[in-house]
Amino acid sequence: MDQRLSSASVIFPGRRRFLPIRKTKHCESRLRRSAGHGDGRRRRRKKAQIKSATEDIPDELLCLVFMRLTSPVYLVRAASACRRWRRVIAADVLGGSQAQQHRVIGHYHVDEPLAVAATRPPGRHPVFLPGAGTKDVVVVAAAAALDLDFLPRTEFGELNWELADVRGGLLLLARFSHAQDLLGLVACDPLARRYKTIPFSAWFHGQRCFLGAFLRPEDDDAAGISLSDFGVTCVLYRGGIAKAYAFSSSAAGGGRWTSGAARGRGGAVNCRDGYQPVSFAGSTAGSAYWTVGFGARVVVALDKETGELSSASVLPDALRPSLDYAYELPWPPTIRACLS
Template sequence: MASPLTDIPDHLLAEIFLRLPTPADLARASTACVPFRRLATEGSFLRRFLSLHSPSFLAFLNEGRFQPALPPHPSAPAARALVLAADFTFSFIPSHSRWIVRDIRGGLVLLDRELEKDEEPTNFPELVVCDPLHRRYLVIPQVPDDLAPSLEHTFPRLPGLACVPFLLPLSEEAAKEEQASFSVIWLAYYETMMAAFVFSSSTGQWRAAASKAWSDLAFGDLEHFMAPRIPPSCMRRHYAYGVFYWDLLMITSKKMLVLDTNRMEFSVIDLPPGEWSREGLAIVEAGEGRLGMFGFRGEVASHLRYTIAQNKGTTPRQWQMEKTIALDSGYKYYIKAATERYLLLVRTQRSSVANPLYEYLSMDIKTLQLHMFV
């Protein structure tokens, strides 16, 4: 008599599940029985599965709220299941405060507390990192005063905006750990310098990780313009290969501010040659250690261009145009965000001036396929 499937050893069953073609197939298999569900939801197996299968684009953050994919987007069924299973109101955090979402990465959400009425803003407000799916959270201690002795020198007209928190993605080695730790970065904005403070959940402590004087960064003709005008909350953040990039298109610069988290060093690099539109750009991983960039050129943002650096490393050179994606000319487009696999585009009708209707589209950066998101 043949043995039931539940008698198959877990390590063999895991190898079978890893060969399922899509995450949706894994989700369906997990509903067959309790042993299947236990294996399919186990942390180390999920990390192996996701390393072999590109994650689906399920939802995005819009003005502090989660917007799931809606039909006919191919991720809509899974997005609905996520919304039903997770608590995106964060009611499991024991506090009467309202929490504001600051970053999302690797299934974790970074929150800070909204100020009470008549409460003075601080440079480093209270932070919480939580897992909405499993309803777990950790309150992050405040940055010690001895690590940031010059907080009084942050730009005085930017209380609450002079420092920006975000999550540091897990390295490949850390992601394989059974109880993977996480890190939070505070980017502090001073009149004379930039600084980064890093919290590690494995140590429970903050450390001063990097700093750089504005005068030591090669901003060229913007060297004396940067600090008093542009806080990090107004710069768009990108991530690829362990490096954060902030584009400076809002001040018509052809530069990007860089934080290499492998060496914890600040620097400045050039954008690819040409006039890039303020309608947004996205830095992505193009493969083989090379950077890729999506962006618009000129005043009319109807043709999305994809260019790839021909060298590896954090200082890209010899950019080469790979693709030009023609978009509907009846709309004006803007790049809202990017992940490891997807772009999120926003568009409005060119003829709509008053009360424009915003539509959101996702684009797979590997296949360049567009889908209406919501």
């Protein structure tokens, strides 16, 4: 037998004959490549089947799955899996399905108001305090404390902003002079670290007592609020009359102010005696209250949703000014901020 032939042989079925097979390096490499190609084809076929199965899931069903995740961290991880999941998570269809789902992740704590500023809600020196068990959400929000150091400062480098109201992830802040005259208003999104200066109104000039400013949706049926779509209601007191003024961010020219009388709503309450002291009594989820006169003879109530003022004789039970403003983190804006 030729020495170049190896001792390896193959048995052909139906024959009792052994034939030598020439075993060369070329044959061995071809066998290895064919075996490898088979494994690769099987792997590619399996991946294609898995990909086809995930692509058959409609976007609406994926939204339902993502909505059941217990933390925005998981949403961020899911968005990193593939382009389609990222698109679904950041899409408006997911935002629309979760538009009403906000999570309170902490509070903005403020100091007691000065004695001369007791006519408005407390809001001095706001500091964010995360709630228990929400540190993962705060990390996703990319702000461990949601500081307000990005707001405009005075010529002396001071912030001097008072927190007036918090709603839907937006903050409303006001600045006052040493004589407690209103100097300016800003609305800000601490998560995105952006703010919008609210134009000053001629109604704010003069010796008027500022009772408070509150955020409200731009439309009565609005599902959310943002820097591009929000409203503000300010309440001023002068000469025994409390008046409400409304700001609309969607108006032409960057927004404008209107009075309650111009809107045809309850924009004024006559408190009888203009020399009686006014004090802020407290707020509920939908209203704010002030007392006028010694012994709270007149109660002024503001509907935060409509911006209407009304008078009453008694205050709601267990009402007192709070030093904590709950901050709700809307999920879709959080995810979009993390993916941008």
